[in-house]
Amino acid sequence: MSTTTIYTHPDGHEIAVGDGLLTACTSEGTAVSLPIGPDGLRDVAAKLLALADADEADGAERAGAALGGELLAELLALRCSPQADALRHVHGKLLALHKLEHFDRAAGGFAVALVAVLVLGIANLPKFEGAKQ
Structure with a gap:
């Protein structure tokens, strides 16, 4: 599975999804990855839309x-x-x-x-x- 960037902040921060991980990366390159599956992605998407x-x-x-x-x-x-x-x-x-x-x-x-x-x-x-x- 490939990684897809789902959000890029103007300051260079990014959020990406791929290979069963949700990854947030700062503009300096510091990254944090969390395991997430399809149900988790749907839940996160629903909560983001509600916000x-x-x-x-x-x-x-x-x-x-x-x-x-x-x-x-x-x-x-x-x-x-x-x-x-x-x-x-x-x-x-x-x-x-x-x-x-x-x-x-x-x-x-x-x-x-x-x-x-x-x-x-x-x-x-x-x-x-x-x-x-």
Whole structure:
């Protein structure tokens, strides 16, 4: 069986598979080899894919939170402006949010950015006599 390089880092580090071994090699030539069979390779591949998906989902959550933060800043800047202006900004951010990968995680990040401000705002609404507690 021949050895196949499956990953090469820009700094020259490599990961190779062959002859029943998974070998990691530094750019200086230091190598570590571990025995691995087909089932082990499938398991490693599945775990690497899961990690990559999780990293992408985390990035989508951060992007959603950034959109939420931008929206809050824009809405604050629009105080005393017509409501239509604020709605255009909300609409634009929701469209941008919709285009993100891993929408559920992106929406979660967006919500986290907004919820604390909404809760604080609702808690500070003026009270009037006769309001239900």
